[in-house]
Amino acid sequence: MKKYWKIITNEFQRHLAYRANIVSYSFGHLFEIISQIVIWTVIFQGTSMIKGYTYPEMMTYVIIGWFILFATSNYGFEERIAKDIHQGTLSNMIVKPMSYVRYIIAVSMGRVVIALITVAVIETVLIFLLRNKIIINLDPATLLLMLFMLLVAFFIKLLFSILIGLIAFWIIEISGTYFSLNIFSKFMSGAYFPMNLLPAVFVNISLFFPFIYTFFIPLQLYLKKITLIEGLRGLGVELLWLFLLYLLIKLVWHFGLKKYEAAGV
Amino acid sequence: MKTIEVKNLSKVYEYYKKQPGLWASVKGLFKREKLFTEAVKGINFSIEEGELVGFLGPNGAGKTTTLKMLSGILYPSSGEATVLGFTPHKRQKEYQKQFALVMGQKNQLWWDLPAMESFILNKEIYEVSDEDFKKNLDELVGLLDIKDILDVQVRKLSLGQRMKCELVAALLHKPKILFLDEPTIGLDVVAQKNIRDFIKKYNQEQKTTIILTSHYMDDIKELCKRVVIIDHGTIIYDGALDDLIKKYAPYKVLNITFNDKGVEKTQVEKYGIIQKYNQYAVSIEVNREEVKKVATAILSSDLPVDDIMIDEVDIDEVIRKIFKK
Known part of the structure; x- marks a missing residue:
């Protein structure tokens, strides 16, 4: 385990060297949230309720959602894996007594720390500034459950990225696939807008994908639109997905490596 | 093992x-x-x-x-x-x-x-x-x-x-x-x-x-x-x-320098394969076994020999020959 800890700290140090870059990223993210706040504020001037959401609820959805989105993000691991495979850097890894997939997971954990701190600072400022417009829920059980859901969400999204990255064993250029799948997964998670703005059939379909549990469900819990029990069930489904993705990665890795060993890609 | x-x-x-x-x-x-x-x-x-x-x-x-x-x-x-x-x-x-x-x-x-x-x-x-x-x-x-x-x-x-x-x-x-x-x-x-x-x-x-x-x-x-x-x-x-x-170059190279008026190509051709020729310096490929004999023959001939050296073939040369095949 010591080796993976060293990978985490190495990646953390590496990113410390690029702190300006991370701050720049957060700057861009800030504009995303501002545009969301503007749109919803304008829409709610003509009405007080949209599909069961009040203005404070919608603002909460946007502001807390922004934090969730970036706290569970892994910042482009698909391309990192694709690069390792195509440039043959993978060869250097697989001759060592170490698991490549675990290596990637460790790197992502090291990478996310600084981004998480930056986002948390910005989020705190935002909540403070908009404290009169949003709903503050400090119920410990809810927050604890949310924390767990987000932790699992981080790994679900990471494993999903790894899975897409591994497609590079068969496809030379994955950026198109990865771009579309990322937008699809963001849409299905409810990060663009609450899922229940869509007809019920869409919500029902999205329950069969892992993404909704990484964003929409934890937010519903926070907004008290679902009960703790329903939240716990969400966590259960998340864990199931995590396990499933893990198995899928094992399978894809196994066959991908066969191809890599055969062709050197 | x-x-x-x-x-x-x-x-x-x-x-x-x-x-x-x-x-x-x-x-x-x-x-x-x-x-x-x-x-x-x-x-x-x-x-x-x-x-x-x-x-x-x-x-x-x-x-x-x-x-x-x-x-x-x-x-x-x-x-x-x-x-x-x-x-x-x-x-x-x-x-x-x-x-x-x-x-x-x-x-x-x-x-x-x-x-x-x-x-x-x-x-x-x-x-x-x-x-x-x-x-x-x-x-x-x-x-x-x-x-x-x-x-x-x-x-x-x-x-x-x-x-x-x-x-x-x-x-x-x-x-x-x-x-x-x-x-x-x-x-x-x-x-x-x-x-x-x-x-x-x-x-x-x-x-x-x-x-x-x-x-x-x-x-x-x-x-x-x-x-x-x-x-x-x-x-x-x-x-x-x-x-x-030894295997790929069964010959050595005789590098000979001449003084006076130098030599004509025809005068040295009989000793082996000419690699390089000018009037005053000639390189000749000679089979390993015969190299001493040939060197002695050249020295005792009436050619105006100034210096003679027996060299091993350059390994780069040998490799190049192998890959060209």
Whole structure:
């Protein structure tokens, strides 16, 4: 385990060297949230309720959602894996007594720390500034459950990225696939807008994908639109997905490596 | 038991052919012509513990493919390789802890961090104890003289310094076998020599078995007693470097200088094959057995000989001839 800890700290140090870059990223993210706040504020001037959401609820959805989105993000691991495979850097890894997939997971954990701190600072400022417009829920059980859901969400999204990255064993250029799948997964998670703005059939379909549990469900819990029990069930489904993705990665890795060993890609 | 034993090892790569042009690209979406190349064709060799063997061959000869099979990156299409009693492509941890692979064109060091961080990571990966780590590191750092650059970010190092650090990273766990794939590629002559000297010394002191591929003749000449020449996937020579010259160059070269008015070409042609000719200097190829006799004949002739030297054929020349065939 010591080796993976060293990978985490190495990646953390590496990113410390690029702190300006991370701050720049957060700057861009800030504009995303501002545009969301503007749109919803304008829409709610003509009405007080949209599909069961009040203005404070919608603002909460946007502001807390922004934090969730970036706290569970892994910042482009698909391309990192694709690069390792195509440039043959993978060869250097697989001759060592170490698991490549675990290596990637460790790197992502090291990478996310600084981004998480930056986002948390910005989020705190935002909540403070908009404290009169949003709903503050400090119920410990809810927050604890949310924390767990987000932790699992981080790994679900990471494993999903790894899975897409591994497609590079068969496809030379994955950026198109990865771009579309990322937008699809963001849409299905409810990060663009609450899922229940869509007809019920869409919500029902999205329950069969892992993404909704990484964003929409934890937010519903926070907004008290679902009960703790329903939240716990969400966590259960998340864990199931995590396990499933893990198995899928094992399978894809196994066959991908066969191809890599055969062709050197 | 031999350290490395290779029997009928072959590797076939699949690839697809694509005709030029737009229409062919569209057709290629539905039907592609699959082709095969045999990168390595049933090679056999074995290597003893502590040997330093050079793999020599032009680009695409199969050197790197062979190393990749020995290190377990590629699995053989047929035949088998056994290294330290292990089958490499099973990639067992016990095997992986006993060898290292250094590829001149791919680095394993963390680009944005000082080399030291990568060393510590390798220490953890290979489960080297603190004492051994310190001891090995001091030794390697001393041998390569890189104490000053350990705390500099790798991307700020020169190619030569980086290669030294790559070697340290690879040797910290004291591997029994070291695969070096083009370790001197792209380096200037001084850096090349530094790396070479280190490899030589390390092999002598540690008795590490080393396979080195290179297309720089100097690497092979200086380091390897034994050389394996690969071309088009087959081994065309395996043996001592010295014997190679004897086998492929059954002649020596007589370099003769003349004074006075010099000589006519016709006057020296009878002694052997003329390699170079001008009035005052002639190089003649003469069979090994006859070289003394011919030299004596020239000296005792009435030609105005100023100096005569019997030279061994240049190894580069020999190799070039082999690859041209």
